[in-house]
Amino acid sequence: MEIKMKPTRDGFGEGLVELGQTRDDIVVLSADLTESTRAAWFKDKFPERFFAMGVSEQDMMGTAAGLALSGKVVFACTFGAFAAGRAWDQVRVSLAYMKTNVKVVGTHGGISVGEDGPTHQANEELALMRILPNMTVIIPCDAIEAKRAAIASASYPGPVYLRLGRSGVPVITKEEDIFEIGKANLLKDGKDVAVIACGVEVYEALCAHEALKKENISARVINLHTVKPIDKDLIIKAARETGAVVTAEEHTIVGGMGSAVSEVLSQSCPVPMEFIGVKDRFGESGDPKELFKLFGLTADDIVKAAKKAIARKNARD
Amino acid sequence: MAKQPDINRLKKIAKEVRIEIVKMLNCAGSGHTGGSLSMVELLVGLYFYKFKCDPSKPLCSTRDIFVLSKGHGCPALYAVLAKMNFFSKEELCTLRKIGTRLQGHPQIGLPGVEISSGSLGQGLSIANGFALGARLNKDPKRVYCLMGDGELDEGQVWEAALTSAHYKLDNVCGIIDYNKFQIDGRVEDIKGLEPLKAKWQSFGWEVFEIDGHNVKEVAEAYDKAEKIKGKPSMVLAHTVKGKGVSFFENKNKYHGVAPNKEELEKAIKELETEK
Structure with a gap:
């Protein structure tokens, strides 16, 4: 399609x-x-x-x-x-x-x-x-x-x-989908890891979900379209039920959406977390698609991060 | 016949407001003495002569708007608003104390305070927004914005000056409390503003240069500004920092220092005996 x-x-x-x-x-x-x-x-x-x-x-x-x-x-x-x-x-x-x-x-x-x-x-x-x-x-x-x-x-x-x-x-949402400010949307259910994404990274997270499925890894995908006020309930539930979280944002990992999620989880349900985002650096000129690869923002990067978070979870058990 | 300002009444009110300011600052133990005292007549000439408002209905839609851009001068505004009965005079002694509506810099929510300010240079843009809103709402209100002279170092002021002129906001009346001092020293030594009148004129403003302690000149400037059509007006008011108390006048040490008990007593004595 x-x-x-x-x-x-x-x-x-x-x-x-x-x-x-x-x-x-x-x-x-x-x-x-x-x-x-x-x-x-x-x-x-x-x-x-x-x-x-x-x-x-x-x-x-x-x-x-x-x-x-x-x-x-x-x-x-x-x-x-x-x-x-x-x-x-x-x-x-x-x-x-x-x-x-x-x-x-x-x-x-x-x-x-x-x-x-x-x-x-x-x-x-x-x-x-x-x-x-x-x-x-x-x-x-x-x-x-x-x-x-x-x-x-x-x-x-x-x-x-x-x-x-x-x-x-x-374009991945539909006109009839529910959109409410402050309420994150659960896009895919999963039990091994939760990928919490925002912006264009939501699409990358959905692609990562499919790739992980092929390896028998069940990844939950959440569209956290409102970074503030943050939907604590859905985030804590995801962490509790999967035990491992990856955040993905087209933004610096310093202080961004991932940090906001981490602030919630470190207080209420600490689990191994991995951060996909811009790693404390400035951007640069180039074709957006190539930049996404260079900056580690692709579905492949999310897949790797998901596996790492799951490995950390298993090492703790 | 057009309304005439009652000069003696305005002078008397200005004196009373000054006394409230020094009392309030002493009570708070900190605050901006110099720049509050320099703007007194500019506020009194506005609120007790020109300004349309109803203190019992502070958000009444037909009111004029006063934007205090030099937020640190708020003791003067608080004293005037209390005198106008926007809130009780007793509340003045809560200035800068925990739980007060009289924050160290003005905060929206206190009746009569239209904007929160304190970070300099933001008021004129907001005044323009009010003026554009009034135009869209077909509301004849006037919008006044009082700025300090040191504040004019902020680039945003000049962005806003362009906007007022571009949109021909003749419902905007700017006021500059030109007391010639900023925290670090004399304005002309820190970052000179002259020729200030010509600057505003070249930005497309009608400028009225006055003695900012002469209530007659102040009141008349607001009257003249209202008659200007097709462009914004600026009242460029020459003032004295710390005006009314000899040992505060032009003493920049009192920019951000409140009078102690002894200074307060001396100040009140001077203000009360002043002609």
Whole structure:
């Protein structure tokens, strides 16, 4: 069966247009990356509710806060590297501290940005955003989930960070699947190891599940689309029932989704854990597919990590 | 005939507000004395003359908006808000203490406080957001934003200055408390701002340069700013850091130091006998 490829930013763009049609309190801001972030799709239909902010991410976050305090639901769009990096203090004070109803949209997350290289590959935003009190952090796994995350976040109170990607990724969810902010989705049941993944790594985890099955290893796969607030129950249950956990994210393993899972498990159900992600380094230019191999983010890498986690579990018994 | 400011009343209120500020700071044992005293007339001329609000309904949708960007000046704002009856005067002595609504820098939730601030340079962007929101809501409210001079070192202020002018936000009125000092010393020694009026004009703003301790000039500047159409206005107010107490004036040591008991008594005596 041929897999449909579509960038998560496209799903977000569709979600924005749908929101624009159904709600008149939606306002969109963009820091000069209107086409790239797909904010342009909203701008074309609702120009009176779109404001260009120029290359001024800090100003954009503050303006978004003021609009939100005037009763609007604001989507502030730029690349993840600039939303979370350049404007972090504005996100901290003007959004998180004040609990303003601003949805920060960071596209071009991760090394799948490809050729543009390290300055544009955001590998740190999940960490930067999740450490802020009052912040919600969502990383959709495909375009359908991105659309639903955009729509759901508009009705979710307070600041939200939405992490999206540039490149096409496999469409693996369906319109009728349940998506609820803060509730992880169990995609495959399994008893030997649990692979907890987010973003494009969910697809890699599903491929790893199939590969492991051929070796008679039963791998549970969880789509942890909301990194904060984290679904503790599903994570603890998975650790308790499988005894070994692998996390997989297109993000640094320092402070990211894997760290968040580890914080939960080390307190409630410590089991051997392996981390798939960017290993405390900057990205680099190149073809996204080749970069995934170079950075150890492929299904093969998850398979190896799963076997290692299982071996560690067995060594403990 | 247009409304006229009652100068004597405003002067009297400014004096009372100063006394509350030094008392509150002494009670807290820490806080920003110099920059609170320099902004008193700028607040009094606004709240007791120009500003549309209802202290019994602090979130009333037709209210004007005041954004305190130089959050460290909050003792002055708290004293004014208490005097306006947004909350009781007794609460002022809880400043900076555990459980208080009067945080060391302003926090949203205290009636009359529109934004949480303290990290400098963020207020004007938020004011622009309020102004754009008012435009979308077809609401005639005005949005005021008070900034410090040292704060103008922040790049975000100038990003926001471009935004206000680009979107022709004539409902925005900026105010600069130009007391010529920042923590490290004289503004002109640390990172010079001059020619400041010309800078704002070149950014597309109408600028009213005034004596920020002359309540008549302050009140009239707000009146003039309201008449400007098609661009934002800036009240560039020359002030004196620590104004009203001789031994605080232009003594930068009191940027972030509160008066002790002895200093408080002397300060109140000076303020009470001041003409």
